[in-house]
Amino acid sequence: MKREELEAARDRIVPDVAAGGLRVLFCGINPGLMTAATGHHFARPGNRFWPVLHLSGFTPRQLKPEEQDELLSYGLGITNVAARATARADEVSAEEFREGGRILTAKVAELKPEWLAVVGITAYRTAFGEPKARIGPQERTIGATRIWALPNPSGLNAHWTAQTMADEYARLLRSTRPAGTIRQTRA
Numbered sequence: 001m002k003r004e005e006l007e008a009a010r011d012r013i014v015p016d017v018a019a020g021g022l023r024v025l026f027c028g029i030n031p032g033l034m035t036a037a038t039g040h041h042f043a044r045p046g047n048r049f050w051p052v053l054h055l056s057g058f059t060p061r062q063l064k065p066e067e068q069d070e071l072l073s074y075g076l077g078i079t080n081v082a083a084r085a086t087a088r089a090d091e092v093s094a095e096e097f098r099e100g101g102r103i104l105t106a107k108v109a110e111l112k113p114e115w116l117a118v119v120g121i122t123a124y125r126t127a128f129g130e131p132k133a134r135i136g137p138q139e140r141t142i143g144a145t146r147i148w149a150l151p152n153p154s155g156l157n158a159h160w161t162a163q164t165m166a167d168e169y170a171r172l173l174r175s176t177r178p179a180g181t182i183r184q185t186r187a
Contacts, residue, residue, distance in 0.1 A: 001037055006037055006087075009037035010085060010086065011086075012037075013036075013083045013084065014083075015039070016078065018072075018111055019072050019111070020112060021075075022075050024058070024075070024077075025076075026049075026077065026078050026079075026117045027079050028079070029081055030086060030123075031083070032085065035085065041078045042065055042078075048153040048155065050063050051162055055165075056165075056166040056169035056170040056173055057173050058076060058173055081120075081123045089123070097123060098126065098129070101129075113145055115146050115147070115176060116146070119150045119153060120150075121134070133149055134149070136168075148172045148175070151168060
């Protein structure tokens with residue numbers, strides 16, 4: 001994709017892949033320009049979300065970003081803390097993350113997933129005002145929805161390998177109800 005096409009995607013909003021009653025609603029930091037340009041979450045080459053999702057056991061095969069809607073059949077979905085597409089996450093202000101946390105809380109209260117999995121500990125800390133949060137299950141809940149902070153699958157997060165990330169995602173998977181038991185709630 002050409003640089004001009006990517007720049008034209010700046011500030012776009014990428015629709016969620018979500019439905020009511022999911023097992024896990026994965027929550028990215030904010031869409032990157034490749035995601036905004038294609039309309040597919042975690043679309044940047046080098047992002048490890050799709051391989052890690054498969055390695056951890058959430059999906060029976062590695063999905064491609066353009067197959068994102070297939071996640072719903074596994075009781076999974078995707079949203080973001082901040083909706084606006086940027087080239088880098090550091091282009092999103094702390095206030096924008098806090099506002100995103102408020103919007104995300106309302107969205108989760110409506111959709112009622114079993115788990116909200118925020119993929120990025122710094123975004124979680126900022127959005128929810130939890131500066132000491134660590135990777136793993138959180139004490140905070142949104143209604144009956146539990147929260148798990150996961151490592152960011154970006155290729156820039158080099159101290160986590162695909163396998164160590166998959167191990168952490170698999171810990172979350174073991175805490176969810178079996179696939180195919182999606183509670184139908186209005187999306």
